[in-house]
Structure formats: structure tokens, C-alpha cells
Amino acid sequence: MVDLDSINIEPFLTRYDIVMESKESPQDIASRMYPEEPALRKVAEDIVFLRSKNIEADVQAALSEFSPNQVIDSGLLRGIEIVSEIYDRGIYYLPHVMVAADGFDKGIKVAEKALEGGRQVKGTVVMHAAEGDPHDIGKNIAAVLLKSNGYGVIDMGRDVAVDDVVATVLSERPNVLTGTALMTTTMSAFPRVAEKLQEKGVDIPFICAGGAVNRGYVESFPLGVYADKAAEGPKLVVKAIEGWDWRRIRENWDKLIRGTMEGE
Numbered sequence: 001m002v003d004l005d006s007i008n009i010e011p012f013l014t015r016y017d018i019v020m021e022s023k024e025s026p027q028d029i030a031s032r033m034y035p036e037e038p039a040l041r042k043v044a045e046d047i048v049f050l051r052s053k054n055i056e057a058d059v060q061a062a063l064s065e066f067s068p069n070q071v072i073d074s075g076l077l078r079g080i081e082i083v084s085e086i087y088d089r090g091i092y093y094l095p096h097v098m099v100a101a102d103g104f105d106k107g108i109k110v111a112e113k114a115l116e117g118g119r120q121v122k123g124t125v126v127m128h129a130a131e132g133d134p135h136d137i138g139k140n141i142a143a144v145l146l147k148s149n150g151y152g153v154i155d156m157g158r159d160v161a162v163d164d165v166v167a168t169v170l171s172e173r174p175n176v177l178t179g180t181a182l183m184t185t186t187m188s189a190f191p192r193v194a195e196k197l198q199e200k201g202v203d204i205p206f207i208c209a210g211g212a213v214n215r216g217y218v219e220s221f222p223l224g225v226y227a228d229k230a231a232e233g234p235k236l237v238v239k240a241i242e243g244w245d246w247r248r249i250r251e252n253w254d255k256l257i258r259g260t261m262e263g264e
């Protein structure tokens with residue numbers, strides 16, 4: 001018989017990965033995720049360590065070495081990714097995240113001014129973050145990418161009421177509508193928008209994105225076309241402008257997002 005009392009089970013019950021993780025400081029976590037280039041790293045650091053006052057000057061400095069898209073992706077967005085990681089580990093709290101998001105907003109405005117192509121409008125996209133949802137960082141990035149690809153963007157902001165979205169689509173007649181939802185409590189606004197638009201005879205693609213939704217959910221209601229990343233926006237919008245309806249975009253989604261179309 002094994003004498004269970006004589007066995008030290010402590011080492012078996014210890015989750016060493018969690019022990020290691022909890023010992024990490026925000027600096028440790030950030031240092032694993034920073035971009036290598038010093039100017040971009042400075043931008044990411046401003047976001048992570050909540051130095052909102054420096055952000056505009058540091059983004060401007062980075063723009064003298066890198067394209068606006070590089071500054072957004074590898075500087076500003078990397079900073080938010082690091083903040084998300086630190087928040088998810090319970091080290092940062094909501095106020096930290098709010099200050100970081102403010103810094104991101106200031107930075108993206110500077111980067112946006114430096115983008116070419118914002119003037120020639122190829123078509124119009126109405127964008128919003130779902131009713132009840134304050135998360136708009138991903139939407140703002142997607143808006144910048146669409147503008148830089150020459151599309152006109154009407155950005156309705158965050159926490160936009162379903163009826164306001166519908167009214168704006170009816171008055172502006174865009175080629176595409178987009179919605180972002182990061183909360184499981186707000187994603188149900190999307191099918192409500194789609195249903196009301198269909199009742200009014202509107203049949204445009206409605207690109208839905210954000211951490212709360214997935215492709216299966218978005219394709220469970222009419223008009224819905226899923227997007228996983230901001231960079232997918234222009235790939236989907238271009239097809240809508242070419243006259244593809246939401247059904248055809250859905251059917252060809254894998255080819256559009258992951259590969260090339262036949263004949264291209």
C-alpha cells in the first residue's frame with residue numbers, strides 16, 4: 001500500500017505557467033511584444049505606459065521613417081495589443097485601458113492626416129459600433145484603411161442605436177454598412193439592423209466584425225458578411241462597389257480573403 005500522506009503532491013498541483021506569468025510585470029510582458037524599430041517601439045510604449053502627452057510628437061517622428069500603415073499596425077495597434085494582454089492578466093484595470101485608448105485615438109488622427117488617397121472617393125461606407133458597445137478601436141482602424149484605399153467613410157461612432165443606423169443608411173444610401181461588436185450583450189443589434197433594413201428594401205452588404213462575433217453568427221442573418229481583421233475591409237468593399245451582392249460575397253468569402261479569385 002502506498003502511504004498517501006508521505007507523498008508531497010504540491011509540485012503536481014502547481015501550474016508553473018501561471019506562477020511564472022503572475023511574476024511578470026507590465027514591462028516584462030511588453031518587452032516580449034514590442035516592435036524592433038526604435039521609432040515604432042516608442043509609439044507602442046507611449047500607449048502601454050499611458051504617455052498620452054507624447055503620442056502626437058512620437059507618431060509624427062515615426063512617420064518620417066515609416067508609412068502611416070506601418071505606424072498604425074506596428075506602433076499604435078501593437079501598443080493596444082500589449083495593453084489588452086496586460087489587462088487580460090488582471091494587471092491593468094479599466095481606467096488604464098481607457099487612457100491607453102485615448103492615446104490611440106490621438107495617435108491615429110495624426111497618422112490619418114499623413115495618408116494619401118483619402119480624397120478620391122470610390123464609394124461610400126457607413127460604419128458604426130453596435131448599440132451599447134463602447135469599443136471602437138478596431139472600427140477606427142478599419143475606417144482609416146478604407147479611407148486610405150479611397151472610399152468615403154461616414155463614421156457614426158460607437159454605441160449607435162439600431163434605428164439611427166437604419167435611418168443613416170436610408171438617407172445616405174451607402175454601398176456598404178459595417179458594424180463592430182466586442183460584447184456578447186451587443187452583438188444581437190446586428191440581426192436587428194439587418195432585419196429592419198430588409199423591411200425597408202435595402203439589400204447592401206453589412207460587414208460585421210469584432211471579438212464578439214464569428215463567421216457562423218454573422219452568416220445566420222441576412223446581409224451579414226463577416227470580417228476578422230481590419231485589412232479585410234477594402235477586399236470586401238471593392239467587390240460591393242463592383243456590384244456583387246452580399247450573397248455572392250459570402251459564397252466567395254474564402255477566396256476573397258484567403259486567396260485570389262479565379263481569372264485574377
Ligand code: B12
Nearest residue numbers: 135136137138139142180183184209210211227229230233
Ligand atoms: C479597450 C477595451 C475597452 C475600452 C474601449 C475603448 C475604445 N475606445 O474602444 C473601455 C475601457 C472603454 C472598455 C470598457 C468596457 N469593456 Co472592454 N475591453 C477592451 C479590450 C482590453 C481591448 C479591445 C480592443 O480594442 N481590441 C483591439 C481591437 C483592434 O480589436 P477589435 O475591435 O476586435 O478589431 C479587430 C477586428 O475585430 C476587426 N474589426 C473591428 N471592426 C471592424 C470593422 C470592419 C469594417 C472590419 C473590416 C474589421 C473590423 O479589425 C480589428 C483587427 O484588425 C478588450 C479585451 C480584449 N482582449 O479584447 C476588453 C473587452 C472587449 N471589454 C469587455 C468588457 C466586459 C467591458 C466593460 C463592460 C467592462 C466593465 N465591467 O465595465 C466596459 C464597457 C462598459 C459599457 N457598456 O460602456 C469584455 C467583453 C466581454 C464580452 N464577451 O462581452 C472584453 C473582451 C474584456 C474581457 N476579457 O472580459 N473596454
